[in-house]
Amino acid sequence: MKTGISASMMCADFMDMRKDIRAMEEAGIEYLHFDIMDGSFVPNYALGVCMIEQVRRETDLPLDIHLMVERPDLKTGYFPFRKGDTVSVHAESTVHLQRLLQFLKREGIHPGVAMNPATPVEVLEYVLDVADFVLVMTVNPGFAGQAIVEEMLRKIGNVRSYLNERGHRDTVIQVDGNVSFENARKMKAAGAGNFVAGSAGLFRTDMTIPEAAKKLREAIR
Numbered sequence: 146m147k148t149g150i151s152a153s154m155m156c157a158d159f160m161d162m163r164k165d166i167r168a169m170e171e172a173g174i175e176y177l178h179f180d181i182m183d184g185s186f187v188p189n190y191a192l193g194v195c196m197i198e199q200v201r202r203e204t205d206l207p208l209d210i211h212l213m214v215e216r217p218d219l220k221t222g223y224f225p226f227r228k229g230d231t232v233s234v235h236a237e238s239t240v241h242l243q244r245l246l247q248f249l250k251r252e253g254i255h256p257g258v259a260m261n262p263a264t265p266v267e268v269l270e271y272v273l274d275v276a277d278f279v280l281v282m283t284v285n286p287g288f289a290g291q292a293i294v295e296e297m298l299r300k301i302g303n304v305r306s307y308l309n310e311r312g313h314r315d316t317v318i319q320v321d322g323n324v325s326f327e328n329a330r331k332m333k334a335a336g337a338g339n340f341v342a343g344s345a346g347l348f349r350t351d352m353t354i355p356e357a358a359k360k361l362r363e364a365i366r
């Protein structure tokens with residue numbers, strides 16, 4: 146799978162999404178990140194199948210779909226996933242985690258295990274062979290604009306060591322939540338490879354998307 150920047154589209158301008166998509170293309174962003182929120186697994190509602198279908202018609206950028214929902218194993222059939230997309234599902238809400246990851250992999254999708262801040266690294270133990278990436282949430286999921294949970298910098302390092310010690314050096318660590326320029330540098334040093342950038346790193350009021358992307362790339366180089 147590709148590594149780099151994944152743009153958190155819940156932070157995009159919903160009144161002019163086309164403009165933001167063009168800016169992502171211009172900036173060479175690797176993925177468009179879609180947080181699907183069901184108001185149950187997380188206390189917010191956001192994005193969904195209709196929006197993904199419309200965005201598909203606008204761009205060939207691959208999508209990075211984060212299912213912040215209860216029982217994603219019962220819902221994947223509704224999503225227009227494509228080969229080359231990445232899809233992350235939460236260890237905390239997926240009853241048949243191994244089966245779902247294996248299914249996604251067979252479909253040509255890069256499967257990922259997402260973990261809330263309090264979830265221990267050991268949940269990965271029996272799914273290492275079927276996960277292309279691990280999504281370490283660096284805020285509690287549900288809302289943009291939160292402060293980083295500082296302990297997550299240590300967790301990124303722990304996940305990196307855990308993967309390396311088990312021979313999974315190629316498994317990417319994705320980080321999501323308050324990926325500012327400063328935090329991105331620390332996250333990269335701790336072992337992260339893919340950066341979900343929202344209000345702190347990409348959709349900023351003080352610079353354009355291409356300008357912010359350039360700064361973020363300098364931070365994660």
Ligand SMILES: O=C(CO)[C@H](O)[C@H](O)COP(=O)(O)O
Nearest residue numbers: 286287289290323343344345
């Ligand atoms: O997953 C998310 C919220 O749960 C968002 O992707 C993320 O938080 C957006 O980035 P920022 O924290 O910089 O606003």
